[in-house]
Amino acid sequence: MWKIAIIDDERQVLQGMKRAIPWQELGAEWVGEALNGADGLNVIRATQPDIVITDIYMPLLNGLDMIEQLRREGFQGKIIILSGYSDFEHARQALRHNVSDYVSKPISVPTLKTILNKVIQELIDEEEKLREQGELKHMIMMYEPFIEKEWVRSAAVGTLESAYQDRENLPRPYRYWADTDHAVIGIELIRDERTRKYSVSDWNLLRFAVSNIVGELSRKVFPFVEYTELHNTRSVLMIHPEVDSKESIQNVMEELGLRVMENIKSYLKMSCRVGIGGRKKSWTQIPESTEEAFRAIDLRHSRVAGGNEVYAFQSDFMQEQQQSAVFQVKFSYELATAIKAAQEMEAIQLVDAYMGNLVNGRGITSDFVQMLASELWGVISYCLYESGQVLDTLFTQEQIAEEIIGLTETVELQRWLTEKITIICGSKHWKGSSKHRQVVDFMTQYIHDHYAEDVTLAELSEKVYISRNHLSIIFKNITGETFNNYLTRVRIEKARELLRERNMLVYEVAEHVGYRNVPYFSTLFKKLTGMNPTDLIK
Template identity: 30%
Template sequence: MYKIMLVDDEAEVREAIRESIDWPRHGYEFAGSCANGAEALGAILDIRPDLVLSDICMPLMDGIEMTKHVARAAPDTKVVILTGHDEFDYAQQALRLKVHDFVVKPITPRELRALLDRIKLELDREAEERESMARLREQLQESLPLLKERFLECLVQGSIGEEEAERKFAYFGLAKPIPPLVAISVDIDQLDDHSRERWENNPELQRYAAYKIALEATEHRSALVFRTKEERVVALLSGIAEDSDEDIVQLSETIRRSVEKYMKFTVTVGVGTRCASLGELPCSYEASLSALDYRFLLGNNRVIRLQDLERPASFSCPPDYEWNRKFASALKTGTHRETHQLIEQFIGQLKSSSLPLEVCYVRTQSMMIDTVNSIRELLGDGGDWLRQLGAALQNIDGFHRLEDVEAWLKNISGEAIRLIAERRSDLSQLQVRSAIEYIEQRYQEESLSLMDICNHVHMSKSYFSTLFKQHTGQTMMEYVTRIRLETAKTLLQAEPPIKTYDIAASVGYGDPQYFSVLFKKHVGVTPTEFRDAATKEPTA
């Protein structure tokens, strides 16, 4: 409901208008009526109506004068002039005073109702706009901390001009940093399973914890602390003294140790270079990020200053062909211990080298490629596992430390050794199976020899003999003899009886006497005795 007041010096007019309108039906609450502008002004300031219907010519204070005061004291109150005067000068004054409408009497109840409905729609729209604006202001207030962080992030990235920066410092109520300046970046290290469980696997909660630690550590300094979209915490230190480098490192150590001690996870702190103006701040910030990258070489949970890591401009980096040869050999022979020692040797050499970080990345990627190629030569190009290795190579940035690369290399070399061993075992079984099939097809031949079988499977006699016994538990000739004698037993029980010397010839023995001696040695009886015993057995 909108409050409405009526101002007219004629009581009959006031009563007639009041009685002719069903105010609630049109969305209004009739808040009262007054006989002149002076009386009405006091009531308006007290009641604060949304709409005033007023005559112009009234004693003590006319409608025009009243409207002037209302415009200053209650600007949200709309005034509609209802008057019998249609002179042009009245209309001009009313327009200058921003009177909402100027209606010439007489006005019928129907016309007045239409006027009231139209003004209500306008009041509804304005109320909705005010409500929307209030919501926006509330949302803005809620977003101010985030907007402040995005401003500071743009500042250190160099994507905002100095004039705009000046305005934003004032808007957010921030003290403008005084050179010299230094940026330090705090980045959360990778968590172990215990730390993830402690922090409910909530990285935002961890980042806030690190942010609070940084705030407390810089509480008594001239510093701006904020969080970036990349989930880092950045502190901008200003007014840095000339001899304060060690002090900055000490502050960074305080942040690192406090996070580890109280929050039970670790961070690495990158310290940027000193800069002499706000415009140079992006250089200091970039240096702090570059320092963080050296975790790849130096590991987690430390303070890293780029100045301490400067390398000479010239360096030598020959490829380690001997290492590659030894590693491929260790993979082939399936020695886990040797492959692990070689990997540890490679990682140790990189850590102690004076190579720039970019070169270490290249050496690491080259070594990973060589490793995958060695595995591919042994296992071939098929299989999901090798495709996964290729995908890992394309994302070397996912390895944040050399320790991660070391663990990955040890894992894939171990998996490769396992697969190579399985492949060899499968191949050995195929070769032994092929030899057995060859024996079963040729055992009747008296000339069948170990060399014949080895030539068939393309293996040396010594290696094949060892492999055959591993898979069957017998030597190759023991296996041939067993096949021959088992066949002879079957033939000795045949009807009509087959002569012994024919049986001997059919199972690969040209000398019947030798066959009989061999049969008795393995079976315990002569062929004849075996036949006689078989024929005496009762039939079922």
């Protein structure tokens, strides 16, 4: 109910308005009255009405002075002035105090009703605006950790806008970047016949496991690290050695790279390649180290240990191979982002700009064009795969392989990529799934960050503003499994990692990953891993 107070020195006017106002029709109620401005001030302070109807000329304190005092005290309610004195100066003062309406007495009932309807609609609109702002603030707070992660990823690949590239605009958790050096370790998972059969949720879980392994190993060596995934089988580990550290971190990074590779091989039965980027003085140069790390992998140069695929950056060799290092990581990341969001024109513009840079290079052979086509198609096909779309529904592997062999010049590659992007982004299935993919990405990341809590589908449905049943269908369509099943697998994967460390007892691990019932946890663990939790701590 909207609360209305009436202040007027004529008792007859007060009683007449109380009878004339259609309270029920307006959804309003009378909350107080006064015969002078001083008493009116006290009534309004005590009742905090939504609407005040007041006269101007009253004893003790006139209406305009009363309004001025209320505004100084922060009163935000609507004020309607009804006065027998109508002149420009009064109206001007009323407007200065943000009065909703100024009407001369006498006033008819229809006019009073019209004015009150208008003012109440203003209140409704303002309330709706505040509600929307509250929801927006809630969403911003909820998404803040994910926005922060996206910022880290952008800082790693070089997609931050220039306005963010100064110390003042560094997010608070990363202010220390301004006082350290920086280097990047690039990690590339190698898809084999076994992993090619993985579902989208399997890959999400695999990446979660990799992030756990890399995080645990790196934090034992370096005090400050950030790990972030790219939109493909690649990920980045950023380290930040002290500026006055005189020892070379190259060997330490190489040893860490070897341990990462060995642990991924041992625990996940999967191979990977590791590249070591150069040390940089400024955090704005981190993308350069990222490029160097993955160029070292791509060019298979300076292998650290025989038989192990760890590669180190070498500046003189990189300069000779400049044509193959034209913002490759940044470009592939931006291209993947645009395609995942079904932004056809942005994706095509990225391709055009990238090919323009290549044309300015020298010695581009047909072999290089075909190699680049294969690499870029890998990025595109991974986007298709991540969004739950079977590649063969648009293109067959045989078709793509045959077309790539026929590409000999950059202009042909540019035309071929543009054609494929247009077909993909124009697909009805792709357009329909791109927003759903973003929702599921948020959900899986939320699970990875909050698996130890009581995470429910109902809770997430409120966060993404999609009904629980619809959200359940979306998650199942994109990932191929139910929300609860995926949550269970994430928890068990984290439990397996903790048990291997042998620092916690079984019941402690169970509680750490969200299970209070230890027998139930043990049953789930054996069902998903084929072994008892105690088998890993013996």
